[in-house]
Amino acid sequence: MADPADTRDAALLFPIELTGRGFYVTVGLLSLLILWGAIAYWTQFDEGLGVTGLHQPVSWGFYVTNFVFFIGISHAGTLISAILRLSKAEWRRPITRMAEVITVMVLFIGAGQILIDLGRPDRMMNIIRYGRYQSPLLWDATSISAYLTASIVYLYIPMIPDIAILRDRVGKRKLLYTVLALGWQGTEHQQKVLNRAIAIMAVLVIPIAVSVHSVVSFVFSMTLQPMWRSTIFGPYFVVGAIFSGIAALIVAMLVFRKAYGLHGYLKPIHFRYLGQLLLVMSLLWFYFTFAEYLTAYYGNEPEEMHVFWAKFSGPFWPFFWGMVLTNFVIPVLCLVRLGRRTIGKVLIASLSVTVGMWLERFIIVVPTLSNPRLPFGEGIYFPTWVEWGELAGSFALFALFFVLFTKLFPVISIWEIREGREVGLKEVEERLLTYLPDTAEPRLAEPERGW
Amino acid sequence: MRVTRRGFFQAAGGAAGAAALIRGTLAKAEQAGEDLRRWATPEEVLVPSICQQCPGGCGLMVRTLDGEAAGLSGNPLHPINRGALCPKAFGGLQLLYDPNRLKGPMARAGERGRFRPIGWDEALSTLTARLADLRAKGLSHTVAILGGQYRGYRDTLWKRFAEAYGTPNYIRVRCLPPERPALAHQLMQGVTTPLSYDLGEAQFILSFGAGLLEAWLGPVHVSQAFARLRRSGERPRGRFVQVDPRRSPTAVKADRWVPIVPGTDGILALGIANALIREELYDKEFIERHTFGFDDWVDQRGEHHEGFKNFVLKEYGLLAVSAATGVPVRTILEIARDLGTTKPALVIGERGPAYGADDLHTRMAIHSLNALVGSIGGRGGLLIQGELPLSPLPAIRQDEAAKGGLLHPRIDGAGRGQYFLASDASQALPDRILGATPYPINALLLFATNPLANHPAKEAFAKAFDRVPFIVSFSPFLDESSSQADLILPDHTYLERWQDDQVTHLAGFTCFSLARPAATPLHQTRNTADVVLQIAKALGGSTGRSLVWEKFEDFLQERVRGLYEAGRGYVVSAPAEESLRRILERQGYWTSEFKSYDEFWAALGTRGAWWDPTGLPVSLEALHTTPSRKFEFYASGLKRLVDEAVKRDGTGEAFVQALGGRDRGDLLYLPAVAIPAVREPGAFPLRLNTYRLMSRPTGGGRNQPWLLEQPAVHVRATWEGWVEIHPKTAAEVGVKGGDWVWVESAKGRIRLKAKLYAGTLPDVIHIPLFGGQGASPNDLIANETDPFRGFGLLNTTRVRLLKA
Amino acid sequence: MSRVTGAPDRMVRALQWAMAGLAVLFIGGIVVWIIHLIRTAWQLQDVPSASIGISLVAIPVFLTLLGVILYVFVGLLGDRGGR
């Protein structure tokens, strides 16, 4: 196991040990945004949801959009890191921690959106007291709490060896690190327990993550409303979630790479791999979108077509075509050839997808509501400063959580990097050999009997 | 589980009381006991009242809790509405509880528009002193009383007051021309009581612009009749055609909407008459036996006169009619065939505001269709209203001052000269006050009217008000007109006062409604009828002698005795009881339900109305009281009036000129509407049509949020006024739905939200009379006056549109 | 190698077990809650099958999570005890 005196990865501990002006400036700016969000929420709490732009019939708007969006981003994380872990992708080592952190932070924010959206937040406990499992909202509550628990565990367990390093190396917050390190000494038994637990969690977290976003989509697809009632909404939402998750992860990686000078750890190759993953997801997302809209169009049901045309050429066209542009055109153009300027292209693509996926959630939530089945007036929705404030505050809160996290714990898993150096190389070589045909005694496999 | 608010407080109060007793604090226990009384289940009483939001006169049931009004519903016994109501009725609650109501009398403090609260004694003595002073100086005629939209004994009381006091100037200022009966009916049939339309029994209805299902006489009564027309169960579904420049809700419900160039309704009617005659679809028997002037005729002096038939065949060829009205020939023919072949058919020609320039002849032309199809005096046709057998009032014994005052002509000129046939000429009134012709007005009493907001000549009224030294308002609200007053003596709202109602548009029965106060008055207001009696008493002289009653209630009780003693009719009762009585009556038995008048009076107060469903004079003779005792296509009554006017010197000529001039010859007395020459569009290419919304109560209802919030359903509008523009017209000026537009007439311009509405002729724009925010179409209406009846023409103004 | 710890050992251990306890409480709470929901649905005859169906998946998942947590706590903390 790693020698605590090993100083090669000291760079990863700098952010914890030293705090520069940049940190305070960032925290200050983020706090201002959060303050805006807090004022916005207080206004809403005090006066009622009337301070938003919601109305009859558009009774859901930014908050529900944000809810779906943030929960989507949370797939960044755990799902990606679990898949990479399970597939033994060696390039995962500097990425997993950040992915897992995003998940946990963003889940809190995402679940919070629903509470912000409540007309009577003071009666929040009614969900627990009188909840009923017939409502997809309760499915969400259950699924998200499972996912949150799993993500916290999945973030915490692989962090234990790093906390032990902090306990031993950093002078600050000794008690915190000592308690959290759970007496980690790197014994063989401990390592065995840890690895087994990580493996179980990586398997467990994937179905939970899939369930979360399917269930989020069920909030819409369980209703009878045009363009919501769709069987592919579950997988469509999951794909979108992973898509936006990867994008958010890339953005976060680039930010910390720049801020903490992690160029040595986060190399272009990582971004190239993630960029390729993003490209695949973009194509997959487009495929789902195409399938979804084609079925609606071909069926030509009047109520569906109202919504359809509202998106295509009606009042929502900038959002719809903006979504197609940012989720498909820009990422594909950026990512299809990642020869030179990988980082720049990947960054543009990721930022574009982050915006695009938010638009996608918006374009799913609002147009259906604003085109009711019965002949009401079309309801056009304009968010107010309150909703913008809470959107900004939510993003800022997420960023602040993340920044604070990096001040307490290493943002790249130190022990996994070391493990990579020490064990990984050898392991990969051995593994690689097992993939290859045995050169020593080349012979044809005997056909199995009865085959 | 049901927890009512009061029930909850009651329970909470009980618990609090128990808790206090346990603590042994006597004072607190008493407090809790007090709470218990306060929150105890209130006594719930249903009190009948009468809705005063429109001329419909529907019976209400006011739900009161310890004297506090807490809900409205229709009076199920009331024959006018049978428990149903229209949307306006519910605004009455908000009218009652309007937080901006005047809390008591006010007097001007300094310049006009500023007030200080005063007591009733001071208010009454100020008013009495002023009136007594004018009367003493021989200036009683310079007091003008402006009344608004109400009926029954409040009208009688004011009229009596004016006559006893000595002023000819009791003037009703209303949009609807105050005719009893419609002049066209009077001239063609000679009737002096209002006719009513038996809509529910008709099988085919042709309406010329009457907003039957919106704001025409009584909307509830008409809606019920409409429902019977459509689905009575026993007969086939009745049909109904609406001629109107706008696809109003009435037109939406009609089987056919016939868009028409505004003001050409009379021409269309004559075109239909032409088709009926040409295709011989008219009721020949009726025409032969009961009409005069259909065929050519020779008068006593041997002069030959052209009859209606030849006149119509000659002048109103379908092509010419179609060109003038914009209605296709085929449509005219189809309407005529429907009208001629469906019985009973009914033609309605009483559009609220005037049809256009030649309103009288237009109405005569439309009414002549009723004669052609023989729909007069039978089921599903035009019926006569019976008189209510109310106790007559004792004669007024006028003193010299009163007699002197009444010798003066009316300030508005009604009843003389060009307005010889008009009972009121409100459009001419402000100019005459301003010009002091023939005399200056020294005091103006405003009762239930707000001309500074609701009258098309509102600017002229504002100027005229400046000229009047003393203005008294009886409005319960500080509206445009009352805020210019020197003294305000606020009336109760209608749920708080004694009142009656006598509605005259009912088909098949007569009805008298009585309301006692349903709610305890909320503020220091007084029933103006009581105030009038008080002032009269204080004035003394013939005024005091003619108005001897202490209270309006006593006055009503004395009048209603006539109903008790009439030996017919019933205080309304449950349907089962009622049908039993009617069966008895048909067999010749009529018995009074009551032993004494007191019993009768009490029953009337708790049930709300008296009615007489039988005994209507429907014989054709009763309906034709013209010189010829027939329906007159050639109005010889009018001819006689004109001849007399010509004989008179001075003022008579003006009347004949206003009517159209003697050189028109027989055309004056025939239902002849000239086909206008085609007009170049000019600077104002569009026509303005104003209309009354179903949701608009008398006075505009700006204190009734429910009605302002959802004023109409055919366009999506809320709280602020709008203009309806055809999409094509809007596109021409580059206007989209929801844009602000300027509507400009020769008189002025207003800014309104545009609503695109395809249900209109493209060159007509429509602005509702709406009590909510935004400009009023009255700022546009060129003050054209009907030349011999003195009311403003609301639908002849030409306008243009500009994007704002 | 000397252990660099400023806090008394017993307190650290107490806090660590408290964390494990918290996890038990939290997940136990969720399980109890789900059972409460089934009970309510049963009482009101509000499609109890849905609640039971969902809980059949949800409860084992939460219990597995708890299992992993306890496994880590016991595994790591227990090992130190044996050192």
Place this chain on the structure above:
Amino acid sequence: MALWGMVIDLDRCTGCQACVMACKAENNVPAVGAKEARRGRIISWMQVLTEEEEEHGGEVKRFLPRPCLQCDNPPCTKVCPVYATYRNPEGIVAQIYARCIGCRFCMAACPYNAKYFNWYRYQKEAPGQNPDVSVRSKGVVEKCTFCHHRLQKARERALAERRELAPGEYVTACAEACPARAIVFGDLSDPGSEVFRLARSPRAFRLQEELGTRPKVIYLTEGEGRG
């Protein structure tokens, strides 16, 4: 057990909105004010919708009064997370204002947009309100209840007089007010009732019938045709 339902005859309906205003007065529905109304937040449990003819550039074709349709298979009650809305045994879809958390899921799920939200606290308790109906706080969803409080009162009255609830004793405010008698209210399970008869008229149809929500508000079409 009674199954309360309503039949609305569109041939009789004149779009006058008497039902709308009667409902507001009966159920303490506030006017939300000009600013809020312009933002599309009018609360109108009963609402008169207009259907337009597409080919004639949007002329109004017919009026369609829409209360809560009190579906027998209500999409809104399913999604409520807290039992704040449910179908009671007599078929009335109830709304418990004191329970509602204001998530507006039921509004999003209702295909008829019959649910309304209190975006602000639009009114306080004031004279003139109906004491039988609670004044809703901000942040909760409300809707037509078929004037359920009238049923409670009628039932209490019947109980006090030791008799059965008589037909016609319980009628909604809108049906009571309708001047054209287009709205008929009664017990759909009683073969003697008028609603039972009308609901089987050849003119009868239900809104968005294909959704399978089985509304208990039944419409009769305009035009010729018997029934």
